Amino acid sequence: VTSDLEDRLRSFYNDRTAHLPPEPEMLPTEPFAGSTTVFAMDGKRRPPRRVAMVSAAAVVLLGAAAAVGATIIRDGRTNGSASSVATDPSASLLDRLLYPAAPTSSGIHVVVGPDLGDAATALVSAPDGSIFRIVVNNAAGFETTPDVPTQEHNNRTYTVEDASGSRFYRSLDQCAEIGVFQSGSTPAWNADATAVLDGLEVVGQTATLTLPPGWTSHGAGVAQTPVQISFSAQLDNASRQVSLMQIPNTNVAAVMIGDEPLVQATFDGHLAWTRDGAVHRSLYWQDGDTAVSLVSTEASSTELQQVASELERNHATDLAGHITSFDPQPSGTLPPDAPRSDATCGTPQLSVTVS
Amino acid sequence: MDSDEAGNRLSDLYRRERAGLVRVAYLLTNSLSASEEIVQDAFAALQTTGSLVAKPAAYLRTSVVNACRSYHRHRVVVERHPVQFVEAEDPQHDELFDALNALPWRQQAALVLRFHVDLPEADIADILGCRPSTVRSLTRRALATLRKALT
Numbered sequence: 001v002t003s004d005l006e007d008r009l010r011s012f013y014n015d016r017t018a019h020l021p022p023e024p025e026m027l028p029t030e031p032f033a034g035s036t037t038v039f040a041m042d043g044k045r046r047p048p049r050r051v052a053m054v055s056a057a058a059v060v061l062l063g064a065a066a067a068v069g070a071t072i073i074r075d076g077r078t079n080g081s082a083s084s085v086a087t088d089p090s091a092s093l094l095d096r097l098l099y100p101a102a103p104t105s106s107g108i109h110v111v112v113g114p115d116l117g118d119a120a121t122a123l124v125s126a127p128d129g130s131i132f133r134i135v136v137n138n139a140a141g142f143e144t145t146p147d148v149p150t151q152e153h154n155n156r157t158y159t160v161e162d163a164s165g166s167r168f169y170r171s172l173d174q175c176a177e178i179g180v181f182q183s184g185s186t187p188a189w190n191a192d193a194t195a196v197l198d199g200l201e202v203v204g205q206t207a208t209l210t211l212p213p214g215w216t217s218h219g220a221g222v223a224q225t226p227v228q229i230s231f232s233a234q235l236d237n238a239s240r241q242v243s244l245m246q247i248p249n250t251n252v253a254a255v256m257i258g259d260e261p262l263v264q265a266t267f268d269g270h271l272a273w274t275r276d277g278a279v280h281r282s283l284y285w286q287d288g289d290t291a292v293s294l295v296s297t298e299a300s301s302t303e304l305q306q307v308a309s310e311l312e313r314n315h316a317t318d319l320a321g322h323i324t325s326f327d328p329q330p331s332g333t334l335p336p337d338a339p340r341s342d343a344t345c346g347t348p349q350l351s352v353t354v355s
Numbered sequence: 356m357d358s359d360e361a362g363n364r365l366s367d368l369y370r371r372e373r374a375g376l377v378r379v380a381y382l383l384t385n386s387l388s389a390s391e392e393i394v395q396d397a398f399a400a401l402q403t404t405g406s407l408v409a410k411p412a413a414y415l416r417t418s419v420v421n422a423c424r425s426y427h428r429h430r431v432v433v434e435r436h437p438v439q440f441v442e443a444e445d446p447q448h449d450e451l452f453d454a455l456n457a458l459p460w461r462q463q464a465a466l467v468l469r470f471h472v473d474l475p476e477a478d479i480a481d482i483l484g485c486r487p488s489t490v491r492s493l494t495r496r497a498l499a500t501l502r503k504a505l506t
Binding site: 008009014016017147 | 374377382455466486492
């Protein structure tokens with residue numbers, strides 16, 4: 001019976017897609033020419049629906065890009081005039097961001113967004129060094145995970161799964177999805193994990209984590225709009241493509257996207273965290289109020305540290321002529337996710353208290 | 356890799372993968388315009404991430420399925436409210452179509468990736484962000500539900 005049904009499914013899918021063109025309707029004449037023609041692939045221009053989603057941070061960066069003479073392209077429209085972009089009302093924010101070192105960097109590409117405001121994050125470590133990344137998401141649209149072990153902690157049901165070498169504890173109700181990543185393949189529900197899960201008090205989308213003495217909080221709060229700068233860094237004998245992501249006014253956990261294990265380290269005299277994943281190497285740290293990540297598939301962890309040590313703040317002068325493109329979030333024409341249930345659930349919040 | 360080389364590689368990828376990705380998106384959204392837009396966005400995102408992506412075809416597939424999920428989530432919400440959003444396209448409404456659309460989204464995705472794209476369980480697991488055993492479970496449950504609905 002199953003075989004018949006599988007065959008019927010295959011036929012159904014083939015029939016359903018039979019009317020679709022077998023090849024792209026129009027191949028681009030100059031596909032991906034340079035790095036600025038983001039929307040030229042099918043010859044069609046899409047309505048700039050997501051432009052409205054570009055946040056205040058984008059306005060700030062537009063001002064910055066204009067200031068350094070960059071060409072700003074949105075949905076194929078070019079705007080290179082400094083006078084036609086919003087004036088920067090908070091230049092001090094720019095001064096808090098780090099930038100590639102101009103003499104040793106090229107192909108600089110700046111992307112702002114997408115807005116991460118539907119989530120709150122925190123990073124804590126146990127007395128034995130075990131690292132936990134905690135994420136509070138708006139629950140709208142999430143589904144429960146079937147066939148995984150569960151336990152009750154602080155009036156919530158948590159599931160546990162393996163996730164790329166980390167333990168992933170998860171709880172979902174009508175308001176919030178609580179995700180707790182414990183780095184490393186530790187036994188499920190071990191004492192450290194239990195301390196975190198028992199310490200999480202969740203009301204609506206507001207989570208408060210209270211931890212016993214000896215634990216360390218490395219920051220908690222709402223994720224904001226990221227600024228991502230991709231560039232090629234020239235090291236001693238080779239160039240390495242890296243991606244620098246910064247989120248002002250948030251905690252370092254917000255940039256730790258992914259679930260591979262984190263390792264605490266010291267970088268340039270400061271606390272940092274690294275990931276040596278199957279594909280990417282990553283370095284994360286907190287630069288004042290700004291969460292920073294450097295990610296690369298090409299650079300080693302040592303090389304990432306070298307790139308990080310050469311980042312600088314003098315963007316206005318040193319970056320002139322080096323920025324090759326500046327796009328608002330380019331993949332932004334999808335319908336927005338489910339609206340938040342603000343009335344009953346609030347918005348994602350997360351705070352940490354160590355007793 | 357310079358920009359010309361990157362552009363050529365992306366161009367090849369676009370020629371090779373676009374039609375198949377649109378089909379996957381269409382089966383998961385039932386909207387051709389949304390599918391084309393989703394695939395377009397996936398390529399745009401790939402171009403932005405550039406050489407950070409080690410397996411671009413897999414990245415595209417995952418991007419498209421994730422975007423279809425976002426689309427699906429939005430539709431679920433929209434359909435709860437009296438807002439005109441769903442396109443007036445003409446899907447082949449038959450009992451299998453209705454039964455498939457009644458399945459939870461992850462089960463729908465697992466079936467499309469297994470029986471239309473013919474991906475192995477491990478690849479489907481990567482796309483759906485779960486274990487291969489979960490893919491087996493999703494597929495098994497989906498087929499059981501379909502069998503029940505079609506008898």
